[in-house]
Amino acid sequence: MLELFTSETPNGWKATILLEELGVPYKVTPISLTNQEQKTPEFLAVNPNGKIPALVDDGFAVFESGAILLYLAEKFGRFIPADAQGRSRAIQWVMWQVAGLGPMMGQATVFNRYFPEKLPSVIDRYTRESQRLLGVLDAALEGRDYLVGDYSIADIACFPWVRGHEWAGVTLDGLPNIARWMANIGARPAVQRGLLIPTPPTAEEMAAKTTTQGKSILA
Known part of the structure; x- marks a missing residue:
């Protein structure tokens, strides 16, 4: 089983869009950036850089969104030219x-x-x-x-x-x-689905997130 650690950001959506396009089973583990969950020891064991997304495939970890796209495209032989x-x-x-x-x-x-x-x-x-x-x-x-x-x-x-x-x-x-x-x-239906993973924040959550990010941006 593929497990994707992700959040509602452009880099996160790159991975969810491709996974939805591939139509393969995967588990989503949401990571709260507001709560700094990407900096926990548990997440750093998957991605030492402390950024989302990160992918685990049968114990093998892949971090960096571009690397995840390339790994999945090559693993399943789709969405990358053959020549x-x-x-x-x-x-x-x-x-x-x-x-x-x-x-x-x-x-x-x-x-x-x-x-x-x-x-x-x-x-x-x-x-x-x-x-x-x-x-x-x-x-x-x-x-x-x-x-x-x-x-x-x-x-x-x-x-x-x-x-x-x-x-x-x-x-x-x-x-x-x-x-x-x-x-x-x-x-594309798969793109539309991928953009809803994880569940997008509400307007109120976005406002709170903006305030929190503004306070912690220098941390």
Whole structure:
């Protein structure tokens, strides 16, 4: 049995979307970031970096969301091209997301939403870089439905982060290829299911989470 330790974040949804697309049985263990459960000794035994998501497959632990996508795609032989060059292209976009789009949009979110002080120059730096990266993605989607031919882990890696663009303070204005791509992926039943795992927080819980994150962001 696969066991996924996760929370309701873009990186967490990458894993749940792929697991739902694969249609394989798995157990979900929700991790409360507000309560710092990702820093407990029990979780650190699975992921020494103390971040979600983490996957355990018959005692074998996999951490880092990009590594989880690659592990599952290769284990089940789906959502990754079979040829060497196609596989490389998919992995390149996964790496692009984990090294660029995710960190930049994550920092834009932190400084727009959670940081106790408003630092305009810092907010501008991360917002502009996030916007630039979205332009790169839009250009890559010109004339194609998905990033590397068929729908793959490349698209699954990027989708949850782009979906949260408003929360990060960036816009999809003038990016028609992304808008089309988002609509196509968002219509997939497995994607819709994956975005509900774990159960999304209520508006009241989100407000409390924002306050808590703002107080603890420097911890």
